[in-house]
Amino acid sequence: MTAPEAPGPRTAGAAHPVSPGGTPGRSPREFEARGPGRSPGLRPGGTEPPGPAGGNLARRATADPLFRLVAYALEAAHGRPPTAVWSAPYAFHLGSPGLVAAAGWPTAAAAAPRTDGLVRLSSLAHPADSCDLPLTLSGPPPAAPDWAVRPYTVLRALARAGHGPGGTDLHVQGSLTGAAGLATAEPAECAVALAVADVHAAAGERPDRADLARLLADALPDGDDGLRRSVLFARPGRALLVGPEPRRRQRYVPFDPASSGARLVLVAVRGEAADRSRELARAVSCARRAGALSAWQPGPRPGRSVLVLLPEARLTAVRAAVAEDFRGRGRPVPRFLNIAVAGAARREE
Numbered sequence: 001m002t003a004p005e006a007p008g009p010r011t012a013g014a015a016h017p018v019s020p021g022g023t024p025g026r027s028p029r030e031f032e033a034r035g036p037g038r039s040p041g042l043r044p045g046g047t048e049p050p051g052p053a054g055g056n057l058a059r060r061a062t063a064d065p066l067f068r069l070v071a072y073a074l075e076a077a078h079g080r081p082p083t084a085v086w087s088a089p090y091a092f093h094l095g096s097p098g099l100v101a102a103a104g105w106p107t108a109a110a111a112a113p114r115t116d117g118l119v120r121l122s123s124l125a126h127p128a129d130s131c132d133l134p135l136t137l138s139g140p141p142p143a144a145p146d147w148a149v150r151p152y153t154v155l156r157a158l159a160r161a162g163h164g165p166g167g168t169d170l171h172v173q174g175s176l177t178g179a180a181g182l183a184t185a186e187p188a189e190c191a192v193a194l195a196v197a198d199v200h201a202a203a204g205e206r207p208d209r210a211d212l213a214r215l216l217a218d219a220l221p222d223g224d225d226g227l228r229r230s231v232l233f234a235r236p237g238r239a240l241l242v243g244p245e246p247r248r249r250q251r252y253v254p255f256d257p258a259s260s261g262a263r264l265v266l267v268a269v270r271g272e273a274a275d276r277s278r279e280l281a282r283a284v285s286c287a288r289r290a291g292a293l294s295a296w297q298p299g300p301r302p303g304r305s306v307l308v309l310l311p312e313a314r315l316t317a318v319r320a321a322v323a324e325d326f327r328g329r330g331r332p333v334p335r336f337l338n339i340a341v342a343g344a345a346r347r348e349e
Helices: 052-057 063-079 146-160 185-199 209-219 225-232 273-289 314-328
Strands: 084-093 099-113 118-121 130-136 166-173 238-241 251-253 260-269 294-295 307-310 335-339
Touching: 063 084, 063 099, 063 118, 063 166, 084 185, 084 225, 099 185, 099 225, 099 335, 118 146, 130 146, 130 273, 146 185, 146 209, 146 314, 166 185, 185 209, 185 225, 185 294, 209 225, 260 273, 260 314, 273 294, 273 307, 273 314, 307 314
Parallel strands: 118 166
Antiparallel strands: 084 099, 099 166, 099 238, 118 130, 238 251, 260 307, 260 335, 294 307
8 A cells, every 4th residue: 555645835725624523623723721710619529610611511502512422421420510621633644654644533531620539530432331540649550441541541640740639530532433443542642631631720821732742652652652743733734744752843744635636535444353454455456446546554553444545526436436346245335434634632612
């Protein structure tokens, strides 16, 4: 499979991220200002009253459905509205060495601060595995459901750095599952880190993204640091250049398929893991014959999906050719997901 080369010098207009419902989103801000400061008064159970922005999101008819859902889910699971909701985009590699970009599909984290040293974690993706855990700064971590191990590791690292040692109520929810083939851990980790650092900061302070990137790299060294940096620093219609050592200043190259009449589509195969490599190669071959320009893996390791770049005019033909081939062989038809090149994580107001 071949990866696309970085687009030429033409600068494309900013492509807005697309929400799961297909509605163009707002272009992300470079920095997010906190809402009004929290009341210093404490509530029973070691909780602080929520700020108005996060608390109102669940009932705001104009808010993105995912962000309304995650705000409501935290309140339903833990009995209190969030102080803040953060969204973080899924991210992918471009294939060309060192280039990553963000996709217009988000993961969201809703958080509210505590003061009693307890963390309460929930996710609609794991409705039977919510958990209440003591936030310990040293020693072995407490036993936790598999899905909560990485969020707890992030919370512990944040607490050691002074962000939220009193504990947090947290709900995490993605707009995609692992079946889509994009990495799910890195956007969730970034959303959690930003939300928790935000709700425990003094009024007017903003989470330091560079500090959080270093903290996540140290706490979870098995993760993909390039993808995390894309989540934290991406820009619409741009690819981020990453290297082995973090840069003081981020560098970008244009990558906006829509500006040149092209489309970027994620093709995810279904079926047994042992068949995926062969089925992906078959899907790519069909797509190329139908007019696709290039295809590449979205991550450094082979998975269940490929990204396909194709002329917009060939979108229907490519999808039909792939679907016809798989259907004719009695195989499950792959999933197709449109990808917009989106901006970085942000606070949802």
